[in-house]
Amino acid sequence: MKNIIEVKNLTKEYRNLKAIDDLSFEVHEGEILGLLGPNGSGKSTTINCILSLLKFSKGSIKILGKEMKPDSYDIKKDLGVIFQEVAVFEELTVYENIDYFCGLYIKDKTTRKKYIKEAIELVGLEEFKKFYPKQLSGGLLRRLNIACGIAHKPKIIFLDEPTVAVDPQSRNSILDGIKKLRDQGATIVYTTHYMEEVEILCDRIIILDKGKVLATGTSDKLKELAKIEEKVTIEINNLQPEQIEKIKQLENVDEVNYNVGNLIITYKKGKNNLGELIEHLKKENIKYNKIYSERPTLNDVFLELTGKELRD
């Protein structure tokens, strides 16, 4: 598989703090690579270093086989960037904003017009072309932000937490749009601290914390690192300590936590754990409201690797 981006031993220091610590990874052609990590884990700093906006202490960055520099215009013409904060002109309409940023890449007016139309359709802003940014909701503004970054049809797209503070409808629209861009042939680097998004969207995931790569792989591969097979959550009122002790004795049970009417049981292995648990509850005459079983999540992986929750 062809490497579109190659980051080797990247280190970025702010005085005594290492924001990125010897980071190395590749982005393959046509994939969506997710950079997953809590706030402050170095996701945005990594993107800004790759884009040659930030100085870095050590390492090398190659895009399309060439070293990335601030004046690498031949590389930059193939890049599209959607920053975490909305980067548009308040004084320009939706159409004018997209035209301005697209015009920095595409000189030909006819081509540009066609591309702008397609970008507006992709993010679903057809009815808002003449609106000014302040007239748009937060979700629509995020969509405009995306349109400004991708209208010129870049080969490589960087999306830095594009769904922060976005309503569910706009979020779905944004995620659908990103899938379409990938289907059209773009290679995408997607940073987020929402694990659900990377699970839905990304072909490969890099989990970052404190500027270091903790793990890399597909969602399924990473979940194997969680060392648990199943997690069952039951809503039970007034569970007695002796009843909890009996549950701990059940086959394959690894850990039992009871907190505010919620019993969480984790299993390291086994196939019919839920069935056996229900049987036990019936036998012990324990009344419960809800019961559901989950496969391990990326949060469990993060918990396993760092001892803390992803959103801590």
Added chain:
Amino acid sequence: MFIHNFKYAFKTLFRNKMLIFWTFAFPIILGTFFNLAFSNIENSEKLDIINIAIIDNEDLKLDENKGIKEAFEQLSDEQNEDRLFYTQYVSEEKAKELLENDEISGYLIIEENKPKTVIKTNGINETILKYVTEQIMQTTKIVEDLATEKITKEIQSGNIKIDYQKIYQDVLDIASQDNVKIKNISNTNLSYTMIEFYTLIAMTCLYGGILGMTSINNSLANMGEVGKRTSVAPISKGKVIISSLLASYITQLIGLAILFAYTIFALKIDYGTNLPLIILLSLTGSLAGLSLGIAVATLVKSNENVKTGILIAVTMFGCFLSGMMGITMKYIVDKNIPIVNKLNPASMITDGFYSLYYYDTFDRYFFNIASLLIFSGILILISVRGLRRQKYDSI
């Protein structure tokens, strides 16, 4: 790409209500207030002859300060068409009495061979007396220095028969050609309103800095999100900055043109025959304003609101020192801490305007133009260091 960026930079500036207020509306509002406030003082556009007194007694040795005495005699000469003063030579006690009774605008006393003006209130007459005294002092100093230099040269060349009369005449010829020659201002339309309008134009020129600052903020990655997006585009930073600054400068000039049109046609301000020179000074002043904005945007590490606040405060303070809230302030600064107004672009602009009225020659006017260009050049050079930076430590 240059035209594309220029077009949109122009659009964003023109649609930015805050910028339009400070660069277009605010000077017009202020101009209207000036016109209303000073219209009552405008009954007489020509200056009357100013009553002054000079203290004359043996202790003060007025005769030893011939230059000053002769200059005031000339400016008080009844035969002189450009007569500026009606001068009485009196004792100090009498002068104090005349001043107390408002029979004179001020009096002159020689102390340690230096003239000192004493006034009771601040007004246009008092300001002219102070200003003329300062100019005479400067002229006298120049004459003395030139004469000393010439005599020293003669002595050094071994000439023992020095023709003092010829040297004196040569020096006078040079001094009369110099920019220290005071022009007749009794027949000009110099007035409070005009003085205020000059500082208003100076302020408008310097407010161009806000436009320059906005352009820089939109072009650089460490200044904001739009700057980040522009920085990752395949276009050189220089092209973006130059096209944006050009749009800012043209917007600024449109603002000035509107101000001139409004003051000339609506407020009936007469800029006289010097309008082209006033416009030239305004163009240069606007460049200085733009440079100030670029420097604040580049050198101050803070958010846009703080930078705008700093720029407006610096501009207003500069205008205050250059006489916007009273011409006396300019005089006080010129006399006590002249370096401040030498570095103050508002003062360079207003001084350039005054010089068109006070002097027959344009030396001082062009000196101010040159000062503004140097000021702009230095600020741009300092800013270039920050603007040329390709990568940042943090953004």
